[in-house]
Amino acid sequence: MKQLTERERMAKRLPTYRIRDFDEVELGFTEDQAIREASRDIRFCKASCMLGCPVGVNIPGMLRLVAEGKYEEAYRQLIKKSPFPAITGRVCPQERQCEMFCVLAKAGKPISIGAIERFVGDWALANNVKEEATIKPNGLKVAVVGSGPASIVVASDLARLGYSIDMFEESHMAGGVLVYGIPEFRLPKEIVRKEVQRLKDLGVNIRLGVPVGTAITVGELAMEYDAVFLGVGAGHPKFLNVPGENLLNVYTANEFLTRANLMKGYKFPEYDTPLHVGKRVAVIGAGNTAMDSVRTAKRLGAEEAIVVYRRSREEMPARAEEVLNAEEEGIKFEFLLEPIELLSNDKRMVSGIKLMKMKIIESSNGERRAVVPTGDTTQLDVDTVITAVGFNPNPSLKIGTNGLDTDDMGRIKVDGQGRTSLKGVYAGGDIVTGEGTVIEAMGWGRRASTAINEDLSVR
């Protein structure tokens, strides 16, 4: 593989401009780029990429159709497995999935599958491609709880098969983490809105403002519907559990992002929800939520926005592309530091973080690197702290529901196909796995919709 062609790169807005607004950073492939990339060095293709796709997209098929300029066909084939390519093309960690398995990855030049998927998804939205199939109602009713990635896959799969779907969402906007968590500059809300509209076009009835658990129990839904799918995610933030975490100007990432994204706090006072962003902002953690938070803080006027992570660069769980984007935007990274106390000024506002210096030791069997405290501490002066140290499963569903088995972390127990301990009740996504990516949740949604259809067909 000596004469490999270089990868096509998506155009990006310049960092100096993009940190001043919330418009999208990456601009997507042009048609020429998409065709060139889809056919680049195709003679080496071994279709190994599919091994890395949680929903089993026929990626080589998509590449061939794009290379031939048959975008609508590519789209129709794609959505059979991945119903929301404009979303997954933007948020999947492709470097750890399809692109990692590409034969060209060994040479550091995997096909940019994510960017091509995004191109196909955007093309379909721009050209208003509609559902082809006419849906024949089958007379069966399914309740889908939550409206995030896992739930929208279940709803769209089953609606196409003729099921009548009621989707219950407690918030004022459908989309779950896609609307409250992931910021506009990474996933424009207009795209989520259009994809949700496609769900409605399929006949899915979305009922906003209904907290399942307290307004209606899972048990009640199970009596009223032929099947129930629980896809409520893991959005219950973990705390640092260090002194000072309830000081003023200390946010969980979810509160910060909800205020900024969902409530459009960055437009205060045009929008009513305020939020505080100081001059020096520290974000604790290094996952995608941390990257979203730190880049949001930068856009909201932080002079210095710093990621503080207890492990090293190699262990950062965030999508590689977003770490790169963050670095381009001037985000600073501090590694091997763990917060042990949040310090305050005389107004009980956070003024700094006391940090334990950590070090990495190779474990004896060499399997996993452990991070341990060195005993030395240091201090970082900041005026805003955002904690992005993970989530617990949402505990609200258990209310009034007997017999729904969960593990000691509160995750709903399921078999390999998403069947819970309650007959007719299925679950998938983060409420089952704890924490995963958008596409992993969609994979669970696919498994559950398959199981629901099988179980109800043999009944």
Added chain:
Amino acid sequence: MKRQLVSGVKEIIIFAPMVSRAAKAGQFVTIMTDEKGERVPMTLVDWSATEGWIKIVISEVGLTTLKLGSKEVGETLYYLAGPFGNPVSELNSSTIVLVGGGVGVPAIYPIARSLSRNNRVISIIGYKNANSILYEREIGEVSDEVIIATDDGSKGQKGFTSDALRGLLDSGRNVDAVWAIGPAMMMKACSEVTKPYAIKTFASLNSITVCGSGMCGACRVSVGGKTKYTCMDGPEFDAHEVNWDELILRLGAYKEEEKRALGRYILRSAN
């Protein structure tokens, strides 16, 4: 339906059958007046599962409550969800004192109604003066005894509700449990009154809330030294375990912004 109780305080009835079918005393709803509005928690004051309505009482002191108060009968809200939070604790065959202050008095109505079925309920309701009294009749209907306190003594006992509570306990009345619901300062004062008597005391907290459903942690409070979510773990907590100063501090976190947003709204409404 909308009714003015006293100046600046309105009772609003909203058609919300999904909420009323499941509502229980002590729970709340989350409301957005419009697409640009804040998400604000409101205590459920009353409801009818058969007729599908819920009732809230608002005091027009902030941006959202002013916007809510300006809604005309027949208008709709952008968003309303609930019920959220845990219902009030159950007790039997006990003597219970419920303390409510000012515009917080309606919030004790559903709790008094629920607890008075199996308990003796003494309600202490406090106001600034005789002109600001509201919900006196309603509270009377669901209480065995009502004690009124006004700051200036223009009706009932002179002093704060916490003074009336102390008077009651000092008089030797046997009280098994106390609920205090109202401004944080009032709840804190009541909690301090009952502590030496070691009487079980509950407070329903009103921390700043964004999601209302355990997703954001804005409403977090320290109870017994642990961080808790008001929305999921509460809103009712053991008042003696609550870190009141932290709650009061966090309630004031957006004072400046609230003033600014309110000023902007009043100015725009006037033009």
